[in-house]
Amino acid sequence: MRWQMWTQRVMTALYRLFQGRYGVDQLSILLLAVALLCSFIAQLFRLPWLFLLYYAGLIYAFWRMFSRNYAARSRENQKFLSLAHKGKARFRILRSRFRDRKVYRYLKCPSCGQYLRVPKGKGKIEITCSTCRTSFIRKV
Ligand SMILES: [Zn+2]
Secondary structure, eight states: OHHHHHHHHHHHHHHHHHTTSOOOOHHHHHHHHHHHHHHHHHHHHTOTTHHHHHHHHHHHHHHHHTOSOHHHHHHHHHHHHHHHHHHHHHHHHHHHHHHTTTTEEEEEOTTTOOEEEEESSOOEEEEEOTTTOOEEEEEO
């Protein structure tokens, strides 16, 4: 019974603490992860200046979590997510480019920028973009 009351009290306190605050998002989690990694590397290689990065990341992450400006923090996170998404897409293309390097060439559509995979060693061919239907001639 006493335990229940205590947990109830803690839960209420936590709820009050986070009420109206932004809370945790992907950007904060990444900041915390990078900060922890910095502290780990700093200890491992005895690099005291790296602790500054650890504290900076930690303070910034907690400042974001306790911020009351929901719109601004949300915008930051959206920006971060879109950058992360673009980075992942670029990495995927580079990986498949490397994997298929002997069989395919990857060309960028001159009109819309979409990556197109074309068979290698076919000479001069007409390529039609699957996204915007633009045709162009290239030697592959
Ligand atoms: Zn296109």
